[in-house]
Amino acid sequence: MLSIFRQVNAHEVLPNIADIRIEGKSISIDLRFNVEAFLSDINLSELVSTDEAEQIESYQKFRTFTPSDLSAAFETKWKIFTDLIKIKDANGSLLTNYSYKSLDVENLKNLKLPRLSRLSFAVKRSKDLSGFTVTFDERLGSTFLRQSEVEYGLEQSLSAGQTSKLINTGDGEKRSALDRLLNYIPIGFKHVVPNGFDHILFVMGLFLLSLKTSTLLWQVSAFTLAHTITLIASSFGIISVPGYIVEPLIAASIVFVAVENIFFSKVNSWRATIVIVFGLLHGLGFASVLAEFGLPTNHFLPALIGFNIGVELGQLGVILLALLLLGLPFGKSLHYRTRVTIPISLIIALIGTWWFIERTIFT
Numbered sequence: 001m002l003s004i005f006r007q008v009n010a011h012e013v014l015p016n017i018a019d020i021r022i023e024g025k026s027i028s029i030d031l032r033f034n035v036e037a038f039l040s041d042i043n044l045s046e047l048v049s050t051d052e053a054e055q056i057e058s059y060q061k062f063r064t065f066t067p068s069d070l071s072a073a074f075e076t077k078w079k080i081f082t083d084l085i086k087i088k089d090a091n092g093s094l095l096t097n098y099s100y101k102s103l104d105v106e107n108l109k110n111l112k113l114p115r116l117s118r119l120s121f122a123v124k125r126s127k128d129l130s131g132f133t134v135t136f137d138e139r140l141g142s143t144f145l146r147q148s149e150v151e152y153g154l155e156q157s158l159s160a161g162q163t164s165k166l167i168n169t170g171d172g173e174k175r176s177a178l179d180r181l182l183n184y185i186p187i188g189f190k191h192v193v194p195n196g197f198d199h200i201l202f203v204m205g206l207f208l209l210s211l212k213t214s215t216l217l218w219q220v221s222a223f224t225l226a227h228t229i230t231l232i233a234s235s236f237g238i239i240s241v242p243g244y245i246v247e248p249l250i251a252a253s254i255v256f257v258a259v260e261n262i263f264f265s266k267v268n269s270w271r272a273t274i275v276i277v278f279g280l281l282h283g284l285g286f287a288s289v290l291a292e293f294g295l296p297t298n299h300f301l302p303a304l305i306g307f308n309i310g311v312e313l314g315q316l317g318v319i320l321l322a323l324l325l326l327g328l329p330f331g332k333s334l335h336y337r338t339r340v341t342i343p344i345s346l347i348i349a350l351i352g353t354w355w356f357i358e359r360t361i362f363t
Contacts, residue, residue, distance in 0.1 A: 012195060013044050013293030014116055016143040018107050027123045033140060034114040035074055044141030045160030048194055067105035074103050084137035088125050090130055090166060097124035105343040135163040155183045180299035181306035188310020191289050193317055198250055199282060201348050204316045205257035208341045210267055211331045219275050225284060226279025228308055234287035235304050246284045248359040253278035261345035265337060286311055
């Protein structure tokens with residue numbers, strides 16, 4: 001049980017976000033990344049949580065640094081950091097003239113929350129540079145890369161250590177709305193699997209009470225419709241709710257569904273209302289993640305739809321895995337409720353309760 005709560009308290013490994021643009025004779029990059037992990041020499045490609053790292057004590061120490069102290073510590077290792085980013089021209093020649101601009105570190109009150117700091121730097125380019133590729137070392141983890149201030153600039157989700165496609169220094173190749181949609185599907189999927197542990201637990205709570213296909217279908221459909229509404233409304237600026245309100249309520253929704261599973265053996269009439277209300281909350285949570293990435297002004301709606309499709313695929317993946325591991329092997333057993341539904345729901349309720357306390361008191 002202790003290991004479960006360690007995972008709950010973990011500092012989630014988030015994908016980096018790299019915005020690249022051409023400015024005169026330079027390639028400018030704004031990179032949001034985990035600077036504490038870099039300073040602690042943690043290889044993020046091997047982790048879901050920084051709490052799993054051997055260098056956790058060093059990492060925790062850097063987490064306590066003030067923004068100015070953390071920036072100063074990074075500047076002493078700036079040259080080392082440049083070795084982790086390889087920028088090559090179309091002929092494969094390495095660009096090496098890096099210049100540091102700034103490091104913007106968020107001043108977190110709750111040190112248990114993950115944090116991405118914004119690093120701004122530039123690389124001098126040759127006059128005849130028609131295109132280039134970027135490779136972020138695997139130790140930095142996965143990266144969502146996009147070319148900003150260009151109507152048809154490149155967008156790509158890079159796994160750890162993967163080299164980008166060729167980035168055109170001109171206006172780029174024209175992409176369709178379908179391209180935008182497809183680019184944002186993996187972002188939505190990764191927010192649920194593996195990064196959205198709270199959303200995974202909520203979906204598991206919906207799954208555990210009944211294995212009837214019709215019951216699962218209407219619950220998932222109601223949840224999908226609800227969080228789609230608030231995701232779209234929030235993305236268009238129609239509604240805005242602070243994270244310090246949304247996150248504890250999401251934890252409370254997990255507890256409620258899990259406790260209901262423990263005390264009731266059948267789906268109650270109020271379940272649909274509860275699923276819809278909590279779906280609206282989870283949609284606000286999805287929207288906060290999407291806000292971190294930002295949506296392109298060109299093909300805004302297809303990108304938003306792509307993200308939502310990715311979320312749905314992630315949720316369906318969770319349910320499919322649960323069916324394979326729990327439903328099919330044990331679903332017809334007379335002891336399914338006492339040996340599967342209640343014990344797992346109890347664990348989910350305890351985790352959700354701890355999250356609620358943590359997000360209420362320490363935020």
